[in-house]
Amino acid sequence: MSTLERKKDPFIRISKRSEGMSAGKAWGIRVIGLILALIVSAIVIFVIVRMNPMDVYASMWKGAFGTTKRSWITVRDTMTLLCIACALAPAFAMRFWNIGAEGQVLVGGIVTAACMIYFPEMPTALLFLVMIVSSLAAGAIWGLIPGFFKAKWGTNETLFTLMMNYIAIQLTAFFVSLWENRPNSRKVGIINQNSKEGWLPNMFSEGYNNDFGWNVLIVLVIATVVFFYLRETKQGYEISVVGDSENTARYAGIRVSRVYVRTMAISGAICGFAGFLAVSGSSHTISTSTSGGQGFTAIIIAWLSRMNTYIMLVFTLLIVFLDKGATQIASEFNLNEYCSEIITGIILFFVLGAEFFVDYRVKFRGSK
Amino acid sequence: MDNVNAIEMRNITKRFGNVVANNGINMVLRKGEILSLLGENGSGKTTLMNMLAGIYYPDDGQIYVDGNPVSIRSPKDSFLNGIGMIHQHYKLVDVFTAAENIVLGLEEEGKLDRKVIAEKVREIAERYGFDIDPNQKVYDMSVSQKQTVEIVKVLYRGANILILDEPTAVLTPQETDKLFAVMRNMRADGKALIIITHKLHEVLSVSDRVAVLRKGEYIGDVPTAEATQQSLTDMMVGRATTLNINRPDPVNPHPVLEIKNLTCVDKDGVKRLDDVTFTAMGGEVLGIAGVAGSGQRELLETIAGLYPAVSGEVLYRPDESTSISLLGMDPLEIRKNGVAMSFVPEDRLGMGLVGSFGMSANMMLRSWRKGFGPFLNHKDPNELAKSIWENLEVVTPSINYPVRRLSGGNVQKVLVGREIAAKPKLLMTAYAVRGLDINTSYTIYNLLTDQKLKGVAVVYVGEDLDVLLELCDRIVVLCGGQVSGVVDARTTTREEVGLLMTQFRKEEAAV
Incomplete structure (x- = not known):
């Protein structure tokens, strides 16, 4: 008979925390992660480019919040990204892996641009109504299609939404060449540059896109609505039951296919609205890079925040801040842009790493 | 060589936590015989076989193959000892062909030559009378064809000892006949076979010897020729134990749920419920007995609107003058129509x-x-x-x-x-005390009895015969999706119910 060899305990044992962690302790770990990130980046900066890390950090801060205009752009981009993350929350709460935000944003952007181009004569209020409604509808349709196929034939939503992205990109390319401002320029250019028709105005001052704007208010309202939609409404309840178990949902009398389709329509619609914000509120043009990977960044944010739209605000701000800061140090110190990406990477690594320690307990051999 | 046993298990014990699944089992499989392994649910049959298949490792005891002590620590060890197990749930890759599935995981030298493999598969098929197309994709196959692939797979790997875990549960009677013919051919070729089954007439028709397990203990074995359905049932269910569950008389029984000629078919086209008819009365506990997979789950889920029915009627009668037909309604419609139905499903956390x-x-x-x-x-x-x-x-x-x-x-x-x-008028429970300790079980029994006293029609699907006999007023026995009998729980015996659980209607039993 064979006897089992007695082996030593493994060096590191990782186990999921069974009872979860208090919110204060969890945020403590996250803050420690951020501090460690800054220290490690400082060492890297010093070793590689022999610069004072404090100067670099100050420059990052300057890049994001140095002037009123810069602060505004940071806030504006945060809002667009937050809007997409909020859009993903209902789908993810349903365990429906919508990675098609990219495409849903683009179609929302296309119809917004179309409204700006074709109806510049329309009264401003009406024009905005048409833009908003049509961008919501376009995003909803883009989200609804994979939801419907999943409900009806059980297709894989990850692949489906991903492929819908490519269709949206091709559609955008088509419209860009249709609307290009000069033949063969492959660019739509700034739409209604003189009349500013369809540009989302500042909220408290004259002008466009250089001071506090409506999109902040609107996105914060969306974040609040999504927050309560998921927690306090019957539809939100249906979503979390379907996400946990389709069988339980059927048992409880929830019509699973309807929930899939409805939730994806909502998710897509909010993404489409983000497309409206991107076109009417910031770039005033449309191109295949209008969504620029934000649809994917938003996935990280939604996950990190566990579908809590207020925590999303914190993470979104961090990511946009890093992005702006990295651009700034690249130009200010004439650094290779990879260097700033390294810093961004280090910070994200530690912030994401902190989540691991929030979720898991790590025990070393010999410790109790 | 003829005297050597194909497998001998000596003093095998396996525990899961506090539960002793197999206790000191001594079992022998001779070469060139078909051994039936018989026992109720949870009697430890599959656990015992899984130790031969290398899925579990015994806590205690020794296994001998061909007279040599062996240690089977993985499915690979099991193969190397010439043991092949065909599990209840097939483990095939849908998009591969039969031949590809058969060689999957084999570590042979050289190039994968599909022609040679197909030739070898055909040769095995011919030798034992299998009906198999090596180039057919698995997703195009019926359940019985998939089973054939599983069997050929283990034969291809040179298995001399085959273990079939409830192979007939998913087969039609005709397919079962075919399988048995193949099994007899394998026996003639000197292979040793173990078949796990609940169906007594199958045991009697195919096997040479029957071994019986009960609650993890080896009760004994008998040559099939000397066994009858009655003698096997007695061995399987053993003597009744007394539980002293409080059972008041039914209160003013009146029909609440009428099931008429209900038939259901699963997605593979196998009949799960076949012409089921019975009535559940308010003020009584109606037990539903049967070996696992006799249609209990489908029955309750059909009533709850979660499983489609092919034909028949399900009538809910809240009082004497009204009746609502539940078939074709989903759970939402059932509730909206004011049907006071509660359902404790088998899968507590999954449903x-x-x-x-x-x-x-x-x-x-x-x-x-x-x-x-x-x-x-x-x-x-x-x-x-x-x-x-x-x-x-x-x-x-x-x-x-x-x-x-x-x-x-x-x-x-x-x-x-x-x-x-x-506040239901109809309360359906599936395996309500499975896995619970004694105290909690009694809490549940008392809750159900309270409901009965309030005039609720309680449907209790159970697996423990002793509980069914002491808790229920009447028992509907299911066997292979059919009602094989409705008995009065106060006057019936374990043996009668046990026999009904394994007794098919005449036309099928004659097969």
């Missing part, structure tokens, strides 16, 4: 409850539609959760603590508590 929710949010599974407008009402579910927490003594730190982390008994209290709180 009855949401594991990541607390007690309170789980109460809402029944009442979530009652809130104001589009909003949820948290207050009533909170109060209900608190009252269940206190009255049923659920051990949980709070009503918002995920029920997934509670023990099995507490999970069941939450589920049963919620379903009873809905």
Whole structure:
């Protein structure tokens, strides 16, 4: 008979925390992660480019919040990204892996641009109504299609939404060449540059896109609505039951296919609205890079925040801040842009790493 | 060589935590014989066989193959000893052909030559009378064809000892005949076979010897020629034990649920329910007995609107003058029509409850539609959760603590508590005490009896015959999706029910 060899305990044992962690302790770990990130980046900066890390950090801060205009752009981009993350929350709460935000944003952007181009004569209020409604509808349709196929034939939503992205990109390319401002320029250019028709105005001052704007208010309202939609409404309840178990949902009398389709329509619609914000509120043009990977960044944010739209605000701000800061140090110190990406990477690594320690307990051999 | 046993298991013990699945089992499989392994659910048959297949390793005892002591620590060891097991759930790759599945995982030298493989597969098929096309894709196959692939797969690997775990559960009678013919051919070729089955007439028709397990113990074995259905049933169910469950007389019985000629077919086209007819009375506990997979789950889910029926009628009669036909309604429509039905499903966390929710949010599974407008009402579910927490003594730190982390008994209290709180006229429970300790089991029995005294029609699907005999008023026995008998629980015996559980109707039993 064979006897089992007695082996030593493994060096590191990782186990999921069974009872979860208090919110204060969890945020403590996250803050420690951020501090460690800054220290490690400082060492890297010093070793590689022999610069004072404090100067670099100050420059990052300057890049994001140095002037009123810069602060505004940071806030504006945060809002667009937050809007997409909020859009993903209902789908993810349903365990429906919508990675098609990219495409849903683009179609929302296309119809917004179309409204700006074709109806510049329309009264401003009406024009905005048409833009908003049509961008919501376009995003909803883009989200609804994979939801419907999943409900009806059980297709894989990850692949489906991903492929819908490519269709949206091709559609955008088509419209860009249709609307290009000069033949063969492959660019739509700034739409209604003189009349500013369809540009989302500042909220408290004259002008466009250089001071506090409506999109902040609107996105914060969306974040609040999504927050309560998921927690306090019957539809939100249906979503979390379907996400946990389709069988339980059927048992409880929830019509699973309807929930899939409805939730994806909502998710897509909010993404489409983000497309409206991107076109009417910031770039005033449309191109295949209008969504620029934000649809994917938003996935990280939604996950990190566990579908809590207020925590999303914190993470979104961090990511946009890093992005702006990295651009700034690249130009200010004439650094290779990879260097700033390294810093961004280090910070994200530690912030994401902190989540691991929030979720898991790590025990070393010999410790109790 | 002829005297050597193909397999000998000496003093095999296997425990799972506190549960002894196999206790000191001594069993012998001779070369060139078909041995039937018989036993109720949970008697330890599959565990015992899994130790031969290398899925479990015995805690104690020794296995001999061809007279040599062996240690089977993995399915690979099992193959090397010439043992092949055909599991209940097939493990095939859908998009591969039969031949590709058969060679999958074999570590042979050289190039994969499909022609040679197909030739070898054909040769095996011819030798034993299998009907198999090596180039057919698995997704195009019927259940019985998939089973054939599984069997050929182990033969291809040179298995001399085959273990079939309930191979006939998914087959039609004609397919079963074919399988038995193949099994006899294999026996003639000197192979040794073990077949796990519940169906006594199959045991009698195919095997040479029958070994019986009961509650993890080896009861004994008899040559099939000397066995009868009655003698085997007696060995299988053993003597009755007394549980002293309080059983008051039925209160004013009146029909609440009438099932007429109900037939259901699963997605593979196999009949799961076949012409089922019975009536559940208000004020009594109706037991449903049967070996696992006799159609109990399909029956309850059909009534609850979760499983489609092909034909028949399901009538709900809240009082003498009204009756509502439930077939074709989904659970939402059933509730909207005011049907006071509660259902404690077999899969507690996968169907009855949401594991990541607390007690309170789980109460809402029944009442979530009652809130104001589009909003949820948290207050009533909170109060209900608190009252269940206190009255049923659920051990949980709070009503918002995920029920997934509670023990099995507490999970069941939450589920049963919620379903009873809905004030049903019809209460269906599936394996309501499975995995629960004695005390919690009695709590559940008492809750069900209370409901009966309130005039509720209680349907109790159970697996423990002793409980069925002491808790229920009448017992419907299912066998292969058919009702093989309805008996009075007060006057029937374990043996009678046990026999009905394994007795098919005449036309099938004659096969």
